[in-house]
Amino acid sequence: DTGVSQDPRHKITKRGQNVTFRCDPISEHNRLYWYRQTLGQGPEFLTYFQNEAQLEKSRLLSDRFSAERPKGSFSTLEIQRTEQGDSAMYLCASTVPGTSEADTQYFGPGTRLTVL
């Protein structure tokens, strides 16, 4: 399968704990996006990377959130000191600019986070 993959698929944690999610984009897709989707809502943009550079961050990305893409391939999203309001589906997407489908984002299955 050459699609976007995310790990883990589900994460249950207690309030105050740190969690880390991983996203592996489609090979050769140099843009990678993180979105958050709460129940009954559409996804909301969090941040994106062009290769290893984090080029934009949403106001939704508080100081407790940090994202990395150290080698321009996979990315991690860490949430420190989790709060119940962080409970959501975290989606990753990738795309490759400069092609006829540069604007089409391909999504992973998401990581569902539940904070107790």
Place this chain on the structure above:
Amino acid sequence: AQTVTQSQPEMSVQEAETVTLSCTYDTSESNYYLFWYKQPPSRQMILVIRQEAYKQQNATENRFSVNFQKAAKSFSLKISDSQLGDTAMYFCAFDQTGAGSYQLTFGKGTKLSVIP
């Protein structure tokens, strides 16, 4: 800021019938892309159809077609010959190409149920 509005939280359609999902958006830009994504229950989001704003011709993809009215900022999705597998959340999304980041702005979604 761009906004995307889906005014139908839920819809249902009989199998083999046709249904139209509505989407309106707000932007001051002239160059952008519009998408419909499908999110089946507990499954990942997949692209249904995309439309470039500079193209007057409405996009079609098999049983899926759009009615793109640029002046009215309207982008509806028509599903013909509805199938049980079309049951899903459908999200309309906007991509302001000129901003350079290609981040997507989503509507809140329409839950479509196809009834046998």
